[in-house]
Amino acid sequence: MTDETTASEDLREETAAKAPELAEHDAAEELRAEVEDLRKQLLYAQAETQNVRRRMEKDAADARAYAATGFARDILSVADNLARALAAIPAAMREDEGTKSLVAGIEMTVRELDNVFQRNGIAKIESVGQKLDPNRHQAMVELPSDAEPGTIVQEMQAGYMIKDRLLRPALVGVAKAG
Structure with a gap:
């Protein structure tokens, strides 16, 4: 036998003896990598859940804040008509005792409508x-x-x-x- 053959056989025997240790080491590394991957997936899932929760809270707040939008658009025509009615009243009618209370009533209605608008943003x-x-x-x-x-x-x-x-x-x- 040559020195090379003897060295090669010694290396094989040494590797065979360490194989169980290397296999255990590789398995442990695989498990660590898998645990790390699962930990990252968990963190991403938690972050996504938190983002969904924030989005839902914002959508709910917007729904509460802007729920009256359709109604508000419809009531604007009432405000426009009241303003036109006030603008159309001649000065003589404003001073006439018979119509003075009617004009005052329309003015109070306009003021109350403005207050309602203000209270609702x-x-x-x-x-x-x-x-x-x-x-x-x-x-x-x-x-x-x-x-x-x-x-x-x-x-x-x-x-x-x-x-x-x-x-x-x-x-x-x-x-x-x-």
């Missing part, structure tokens, strides 16, 4: 004198004016916000350039 958009904001205003016409171009010079219909969302854009007339 509905606010009128201030338009005249402001720059046109396409997120809040809808330009209906350009008007000759001394104001800077793009400035709102006339409001045809009031716009409203509910909390931080647009309920109805204001219909406006905008100053045109030169």
